[in-house]
Amino acid sequence: MSTETVGRTASARLQLSARGLAHAVWQGRSVRAQLLLVVVLIELVAGLLGGAVTVIQARTSTRVEIAASMELAQLLVTEAVALMQQEVPAERFLADLSSPLRLVRHVRIVVKDAAGAALPIRASDGGSDPAPVARAPSWFAALIAPAIASRDVPVIAAGQRIGAVQIVAEPRDEIAEVWDNVTALGMLALLMGLAVIAMLYVLFGRVLDPLTGVARGLADLERRNYRVRLPRPQAQELAAITDRFNALAQALERMRAENEALSHRLITAQDDERKRTALDLHDEVGPSLFGLKANASSMASAAAGLPDPMRGKLTERVRESLAIIEHLQAINRSMLNRLRPMALGHVPLRDLLSELVQDRARQQPQTAFSFTAGKVVRSYGEAIDLTVYRCVQESLTNAVRHARAGKISVALSETGENGPAGNASPVHLALTVQDDGCGIDPAAPAGFGIRGMQERVQALGGSCRFEGGAGRGTCIRIVIPLDARAEALAT
Numbered sequence: 462m463s464t465e466t467v468g469r470t471a472s473a474r475l476q477l478s479a480r481g482l483a484h485a486v487w488q489g490r491s492v493r494a495q496l497l498l499v500v501v502l503i504e505l506v507a508g509l510l511g512g513a514v515t516v517i518q519a520r521t522s523t524r525v526e527i528a529a530s531m532e533l534a535q536l537l538v539t540e541a542v543a544l545m546q547q548e549v550p551a552e553r554f555l556a557d558l559s560s561p562l563r564l565v566r567h568v569r570i571v572v573k574d575a576a577g578a579a580l581p582i583r584a585s586d587g588g589s590d591p592a593p594v595a596r597a598p599s600w601f602a603a604l605i606a607p608a609i610a611s612r613d614v615p616v617i618a619a620g621q622r623i624g625a626v627q628i629v630a631e632p633r634d635e636i637a638e639v640w641d642n643v644t645a646l647g648m649l650a651l652l653m654g655l656a657v658i659a660m661l662y663v664l665f666g667r668v669l670d671p672l673t674g675v676a677r678g679l680a681d682l683e684r685r686n687y688r689v690r691l692p693r694p695q696a697q698e699l700a701a702i703t704d705r706f707n708a709l710a711q712a713l714e715r716m717r718a719e720n721e722a723l724s725h726r727l728i729t730a731q732d733d734e735r736k737r738t739a740l741d742l743h744d745e746v747g748p749s750l751f752g753l754k755a756n757a758s759s760m761a762s763a764a765a766g767l768p769d770p771m772r773g774k775l776t777e778r779v780r781e782s783l784a785i786i787e788h789l790q791a792i793n794r795s796m797l798n799r800l801r802p803m804a805l806g807h808v809p810l811r812d813l814l815s816e817l818v819q820d821r822a823r824q825q826p827q828t829a830f831s832f833t834a835g836k837v838v839r840s841y842g843e844a845i846d847l848t849v850y851r852c853v854q855e856s857l858t859n860a861v862r863h864a865r866a867g868k869i870s871v872a873l874s875e876t877g878e879n880g881p882a883g884n885a886s887p888v889h890l891a892l893t894v895q896d897d898g899c900g901i902d903p904a905a906p907a908g909f910g911i912r913g914m915q916e917r918v919q920a921l922g923g924s925c926r927f928e929g930g931a932g933r934g935t936c937i938r939i940v941i942p943l944d945a946r947a948e949a950l951a952t
Contacts, residue, residue: 523605
């Protein structure tokens with residue numbers, strides 16, 4: 462692999478890492494989190510700038526304070542040397558010199574003898590030692606502390622140099638004071654920042670809550686719940702968004718109602734056409750086949766008086782004709798049953814479905830069929846009865862033909878109760894067809910039979926769901942609101 466290829470690969474990995482980091486830190490966050498991150502970043506920048514300004518001002522003030530303390534200390538040392546030479550004997554002069562000077566702030570007084578050796582500090586009577594100074598962190602002291610300066614004041618007695626007083630800059634106490642101020646201000650700024658973030662968190666939540674409601678509303682629209690409406694917020698921009706959303710949901714609900722009405726009219730027209738075709742087959746083709754069968758039977762009776770060679774040939778032809786006529790009659794009955802069950806409206810729905818399941822059990826003896834019906838009335842109207850019958854018919858056909866099921870169960874019942882006014886729950890007709898077959902592939906496109914079931918149920922305002930997966934069987938759940946019964950009867 463060439464160096465150029467390695468470089469391109471490393472660059473691509475770096476770009477991917479940068480994109481992943483940007484997505485994790487910024488792009489993958491919610492709007493509230495992004496706004497809070499911006500506020501936190503602004504507070505951090507402000508804190509860094511404030512800290513930098515504080516350090517610069519502290520360095521300047523510390524230098525000015527130390528310089529003033531050095532000048533004051535030199536003046537005091539000079540005055541102390543002059544006064545003590547008049548009152549203290551020369552042999553005690555150096556030993557007592559440091560006592561009145563040790564409380565000078567920001568400086569350290571060192572008394573040396575003629576040989577340059579430092580003399581110990583001697584406590585003065587009735588005096589008190591200075592309180593210990595709290596030390597600031599070394600990194601902060603390095604930022605604030607000025608360069609260490611020192612001055613020597615010679616001590617002369619009787620015309621001879623008997624020692625010296627060294628004044629050394631000592632900024633520790635000043636730096637400690639600055640550190641105390643900085644920490645106090647930093648703690649106050651931190652508490653205020655946390656309080657601001659908490660308030661902004663609540664404020665952003667209330668401001669952005671309508672957007673969360675819009676997201677929930679869009680999810681409802683995705684689930685085809687077009688009756689959802691959002692409350693109108695006070696903010697003008699968000700109010701405009703919710704107004705457009707409510708208008709969209711209302712338009713979709715109106716379009717769905719129109720589509721359901723159109724689907725209902727289309728399915729009704731198809732059923733009417735099937736009904737007319739079934740009546741024609743029943744009233745025209747059926748009697749004609751019956752007449753042909755009667756004529757063939759009469760021809761068989763007449764052939765019995767003919768001579769033997771001709772009687773045998775004619776009897777064989779009549780027998781073949783009767784077999785053809787019986788086959789056509791079976792085809793005619795099957796077509797009638799597929800086009801429209803003749804017992805629909807005359808036989809209770811429970812018995813009609815039970816006969817359908819039993820008929821399939823006779824056709825498929827290797828498959829176990831079961832049918833249970835709960836609380837159901839005799840009929841729910843032609844539209845609902847025919848829809849339930851067709852759905853059961855198509856479900857059984859798919860389970861036998863495609864699922865290769867060993868056990869198929871059909872259940873029909875009403876759900877909900879009609880209670881007192883205000884406490885009434887919607888009443889639905891629930892149909893469940895479940896098998897233990899190979900299952901339905903969710904990625905496979907829906908066939909004409911499944912789409913026809915869904916269109917029929919949706920035309921009545923109901924829902925048709927397919928549950929299960931590969932190797933787990935299939936469960937078809939159909940729910941039809943019974944308030945559609947009156948609408949179906951009215952149409």
